[in-house]
Amino acid sequence: MPNQFALDLSKIREDARKHLNKGPVTSANTSDLRRLIDVLNEVVATEMVCYLRYTQNAIVAQGINREQVAALFREHADEELDHFKRVSDRINQLGGTPDLDPATLVARSHTEYEAPAENDLQEMIRENFVAERIAVETYTEIVRWIGDSDPTSRRLMEDLLKEEEDHADELSDLYEPKS
Ligand SMILES: [Fe+2]
Numbered sequence: 001m002p003n004q005f006a007l008d009l010s011k012i013r014e015d016a017r018k019h020l021n022k023g024p025v026t027s028a029n030t031s032d033l034r035r036l037i038d039v040l041n042e043v044v045a046t047e048m049v050c051y052l053r054y055t056q057n058a059i060v061a062q063g064i065n066r067e068q069v070a071a072l073f074r075e076h077a078d079e080e081l082d083h084f085k086r087v088s089d090r091i092n093q094l095g096g097t098p099d100l101d102p103a104t105l106v107a108r109s110h111t112e113y114e115a116p117a118e119n120d121l122q123e124m125i126r127e128n129f130v131a132e133r134i135a136v137e138t139y140t141e142i143v144r145w146i147g148d149s150d151p152t153s154r155r156l157m158e159d160l161l162k163e164e165e166d167h168a169d170e171l172s173d174l175y176e177p178k179s
């Protein structure tokens with residue numbers, strides 16, 4: 001049997017008019033909206049913790065390669081801040097409230113805030129590398145979980161996932177494992 005395409009247009013038109021309070025969200029969005037908003041708020045927290053870690057590390061980095069590494073950290077920090085804003089915007093579009101409360105950021109974040117005591121470059125590279133790998137794994141799971149239920153949120157998470165993989169790859173090039 002071919003997969004036949006059919007739309008109940010009279011019902012769709014009626015619903016479009018009836019539920020204007022839902023903004024862009026229609027019944028075609030089959031996600032568990034409340035859970036999705038909570039999960040996206042975990043991503044918001046993760047992005048902010050990563051932004052703060054990269055920014056701190058870029059400022060205090062020491063060592064012979066400090067300029068090159070600090071520049072990479074600053075570039076990643078800018079991208080994490082952009083992710084943070086994009087996911088916050090999506091939560092708002094879905095009718096939720098982006099939770100930017102600093103008091104609960106760390107508990108909601110998938111990644112940890114590590115600021116190496118010695119400001120050692122390799123230690124910073126390793127900890128940011130670990131954080132990126134955590135984000136890659138959790139964002140992949142989120143993409144799979146969203147599936148077809150909300151294509152726009154899935155695409156947003158796919159875009160972030162690709163950039164986290166790029167971050168992990170760039171850090172992997174700089175990482176020197178201790179022998
Ligand atoms: Fe990010």
Ligand SMILES: [Fe+2]
Nearest residue numbers: 132163164167
């Ligand atoms: Fe990242």
